[in-house]
Amino acid sequence: xxxxxxxxxxxxxFACLCAAMARHQADxxxxxxxxxxxxxxxxxxxxxxxxxxxxxxxxxGAGYGAVAWCGHMTVAAALVLFRLNRxxxxxxxxxxxxxxR
Amino acid sequence: MKEGFRQSMAWLHTWAGLLFGWLLFAMFTTGTAAYxxxxxxxxxxxxxxxxxxxxxxxxxxxxxxxxxxxxxxSWFISPPSARNPAVEVFWQPRKQxxxxxxxxxxxxxxxxxxxxxxxxxxxxxxxxxxxxxxxxDLHYMPVIWARYLVGVAAMFMLIAILSGVVTHKKIFVDFxxxxxxxxxxxxxxxxxxxxxxxxxxYLMITYTGLVTLATLYMPWGIAANYAKPETFFEQAFPxxxxxxxxxxxxxxxxxxPLMETASRHFGGAPVGSVRVVHPGDSSATITVTRASxxxxxxxGESVVFSGTTGAIVDSGAPPGGAMATxxxxxxxxxGRYADWGLRWLYFLSGLGGTIMVGSGLVLWTVKRRxxxxxxxxxxxxxxxxxxxxxxxxxxxxxxxxxYFLANRLxxxxxxxxxxxEIHCLFIVWGAMLAWAVARPERRAWTEGLxxxxxxxxxxxxxxxxxxxxxxxxxxxxxxWLFVAFDLAMLALAAAFAVAxxxxxxxxxxxxxxxxRGGQDGLAPA
Amino acid sequence: xxxxxxxxxxxxxxxxxxxxxxxxxxxxLTSIVVGLLARHLPLNPVEASAAATLASFAIFxxxxxxxxxxxxxxxxxxxxAGATLVLGGLLALSIHxxxxx
Numbered sequence: 001x002x003x004x005x006x007x008x009x010x011x012x013x014f015a016c017l018c019a020a021m022a023r024h025q026a027d028x029x030x031x032x033x034x035x036x037x038x039x040x041x042x043x044x045x046x047x048x049x050x051x052x053x054x055x056x057x058x059x060x061g062a063g064y065g066a067v068a069w070c071g072h073m074t075v076a077a078a079l080v081l082f083r084l085n086r087x088x089x090x091x092x093x094x095x096x097x098x099x100x101r
Numbered sequence: 102m103k104e105g106f107r108q109s110m111a112w113l114h115t116w117a118g119l120l121f122g123w124l125l126f127a128m129f130t131t132g133t134a135a136y137x138x139x140x141x142x143x144x145x146x147x148x149x150x151x152x153x154x155x156x157x158x159x160x161x162x163x164x165x166x167x168x169x170x171x172x173x174x175s176w177f178i179s180p181p182s183a184r185n186p187a188v189e190v191f192w193q194p195r196k197q198x199x200x201x202x203x204x205x206x207x208x209x210x211x212x213x214x215x216x217x218x219x220x221x222x223x224x225x226x227x228x229x230x231x232x233x234x235x236x237x238d239l240h241y242m243p244v245i246w247a248r249y250l251v252g253v254a255a256m257f258m259l260i261a262i263l264s265g266v267v268t269h270k271k272i273f274v275d276f277x278x279x280x281x282x283x284x285x286x287x288x289x290x291x292x293x294x295x296x297x298x299x300x301x302x303y304l305m306i307t308y309t310g311l312v313t314l315a316t317l318y319m320p321w322g323i324a325a326n327y328a329k330p331e332t333f334f335e336q337a338f339p340x341x342x343x344x345x346x347x348x349x350x351x352x353x354x355x356x357x358p359l360m361e362t363a364s365r366h367f368g369g370a371p372v373g374s375v376r377v378v379h380p381g382d383s384s385a386t387i388t389v390t391r392a393s394x395x396x397x398x399x400x401g402e403s404v405v406f407s408g409t410t411g412a413i414v415d416s417g418a419p420p421g422g423a424m425a426t427x428x429x430x431x432x433x434x435x436g437r438y439a440d441w442g443l444r445w446l447y448f449l450s451g452l453g454g455t456i457m458v459g460s461g462l463v464l465w466t467v468k469r470r471x472x473x474x475x476x477x478x479x480x481x482x483x484x485x486x487x488x489x490x491x492x493x494x495x496x497x498x499x500x501x502x503x504y505f506l507a508n509r510l511x512x513x514x515x516x517x518x519x520x521x522e523i524h525c526l527f528i529v530w531g532a533m534l535a536w537a538v539a540r541p542e543r544r545a546w547t548e549g550l551x552x553x554x555x556x557x558x559x560x561x562x563x564x565x566x567x568x569x570x571x572x573x574x575x576x577x578x579x580x581w582l583f584v585a586f587d588l589a590m591l592a593l594a595a596a597f598a599v600a601x602x603x604x605x606x607x608x609x610x611x612x613x614x615x616x617r618g619g620q621d622g623l624a625p626a
Numbered sequence: 627x628x629x630x631x632x633x634x635x636x637x638x639x640x641x642x643x644x645x646x647x648x649x650x651x652x653x654x655l656t657s658i659v660v661g662l663l664a665r666h667l668p669l670n671p672v673e674a675s676a677a678a679t680l681a682s683f684a685i686f687x688x689x690x691x692x693x694x695x696x697x698x699x700x701x702x703x704x705x706x707a708g709a710t711l712v713l714g715g716l717l718a719l720s721i722h723x724x725x726x727x
Contacts, residue, residue, distance in 0.1 A: 003442040003443075017277075018277050021277060023278075024277050063397050063429075064397065064438070064443070067397070067433065067443065068442070068443050068446065070301050070302065071302070071443060071446030071447065071449075071450060072446065073301075074298045074299045074301075074302065074446070074449070074450055074453070075446065075449065077276070077298055078294075078298050080277075081276075081277065081279060081294070084277060106695055109694050109695050110691070110694070110695065112694070113691065113694045256683065256686065256687065259683065259687050260687050260690055260691060263687055263691060264691060267691075308683060308684075311683045312680060312683070315679050315680065315682075315683075316679065318682075318683075319656075319657065319660060319679050319682040319683075321657040321658075321660050321661050321664075322660045322661065322663070322664045322674075322675045322676070322678040322679035322682065323664070323675045323679070324661070325660070325661035325662075325664040325665050325675070325678075325717070325721070325726070326664050326665060326671045326674065326675050326726055326727055327671070327675070327726055327727045328726045328727065332727055333671075333672065333675060333727075336671070336672050336727075337672045337676070421669070421670070421672065421673040421676075422673065422677075423669070423672075423673045423674075423676035423677035423680060424672065424673065424676050426676075426677075426680060427676055427679075427680055430680070
């Protein structure tokens with residue numbers, strides 16, 4: 001249903017935005033990407049977030065949809081950030097172990 | 102001056118937040134719980150089960166009022182809704198000549214009815230609506246003082262938000278830099294994370310909260326144009342003028358067809374309330390208002406019918422831009438329009454706000470502790486803040502758990518039962534404060550949080566022992582309210598237990614501890 | 627909070643002075659501004675009163691922040707007292723000439 005679709009779109013959008021930032025790519029994506037890909041990802045991420053807003057407004061009505069979109073943005077951002085944190089923690093342990101070896 | 106700007110905003114943020122932090126924590130906790138106030142009320146009145154046909158129930162309620170309050174000045178009927186299966190009725194007794202208006206006790210001029218117009222025999226309780234009212238009326242004090250206090254707190258909150266944003270200038274660019282579970286910085290991170298995630302929500306909820314009581318806090322906009330506030334309200338809400346009784350008796354038309362007509366007028370939206378003025382008199386009017394669940398704007402459109410003929414007397418002019426804006430703002434704050442999906446988003450954001458305020462309070466002590474000249478003997482202000490933090494963050498949730506327990510444990514026929522449930526909340530909260538003062542600080546945190554966890558965990562158990570609806574029966578019979586409520590209590594217990602363990606582990610390794618607000622059930626429409 | 631915090635006593639006086647400007651004096655000034663807006667916005671009186679009231683909280687918050695951002699408590703007081711007198715006078719004049727409903 002609409003709520004689920006909007007949430008998934010928001011997660012995808014934030015994931016793109018996160019992956020677009022050079023300092024997070026190593027953790028989030030697993031390797032560094034070149035700047036052009038980064039720019040594409042940022043544009044793509046923002047577009048997907050805008051599509052999420054449109055979907056919310058289409059499925060739930062203009063006012064209601066806009067409010068719901070804000071709520072979904074909050075949750076999606078939190079989820080992406082958790083994923084990033086997890087990945088970052090794992091990578092730093094891996095680095096530490098490698099250094100010890 | 103440039104040197105000073107961010108620093109001065111940081112200073113302002115800290116003090117604006119701290120001075121009213123505990124009150125704001127209480128407001129966020131109970132306000133968040135209030136998003137599920139109807140569900141909490143249903144849980145606290147487990148005797149009420151069936152949902153009735155709305156029109157028939159309203160008509161039956163009118164019959165009840167006709168039987169018991171035929172001489173009332175006006176009746177007010179709230180038909181059953183998806184979230185509340187009972188009918189709520191209120192009445193205003195006829196004013197006797199020369200009688201001074203007196204404050205009526207709760208229950209003296211209201212009743213809860215079932216679908217057949219019979220008073221419901223459920224345990225006397227204020228349910229979830231107490232938590233809702235608390236977040237702006239507080240308790241044990243005249244309501245007007247509470248509202249002023251809460252308004253000042255809300256303005257301090259607004260300034261704290263704005264100064265917080267200014268201070269953290271790369272707030273969105275640095276968004277993905279937020280890290281937690283990393284020791285020293287973790288309190289700051291918890292505060293930043295929860296603050297940024299739901300920033301639009303906090304701005305909205307704070308500003309709209311002020312707007313909800315705008316005419317109390319800022320009556321001068323009206324006073325500048327109107328010598329008497331009544332003139333403004335008459336112009337803003339036409340059709341509300343009271344008519345005199347004629348003294349000629351006339352029977353009231355049936356309500357059900359009028360509800361149908363009004364609902365069509367509202368484009369199919371359901372009816373939220375029915376108000377009958379001068380029932381039984383030839384001057385009777387029936388005002389049917391659109392349910393607040395049907396649109397964001399809180400002031401539902403109304404249709405006014407003649408009580409004797411059923412003809413439409415007034416169908417209300419659409420409000421102007423500013424009045425409509427205010428109505429939408431109040432609607433956004435209360436969130437009554439939200440379906441259960443959006444309601445959970447509101448709730449999660451409110452929870453985030455509760456954690457944000459709580460973590461901010463703890464952050465203050467963490468930062469100050471590092472700067473204490475003698476950590477073994479902190480100055481009075483520091484000790485005060487530290488103890489009040491424990492009392493607020495562990496104490497109020499514990500009080501709310503106690504409120505739920507009292508609902509199940511106090512005898513159903515007890516006099517003043519509803520008030521005593523509330524007293525239990527404050528007794529436990531007060532006990533937590535006393536404990537926080539008496540014990541060494543770290544122990545007080547661990548013990549307080551552990552007690553809160555235990556209290557929440559005991560709610561489903563006590564419920565199962567005293568009532569025949571619980572998590573298991575709910576799963577078997579589709580009684581989702583009880584499933585969700587019990588799960589929520591267990592989730593809160595788990596969260597507080599984790600927090601208690603982390604508090605016990607030691608200050609260097611302190612990771613973000615989650616302070617949660619009161620809880621409730623999921624209500625699929 | 628800027629250059630004046632040279633000693634604890636001066637710090638306290640500065641804070642107190644700014645707080646007085648940012649709260650009670652601010653409330654007075656905001657009320658006056660709201661009154662002027664209510665009377666002179668190009669809307670009907672109901673709408674104008676409502677709009678001015680809605681805006682009041684933003685006005686109050688911004689003035690409060692400005693007080694704490696000002697170079698000194700004295701400057702903040704000067705500006706606010708001046709504005710209060712001038713705008714207060716204008717409001718009184720407006721009511722005297724135009725009356726109220």
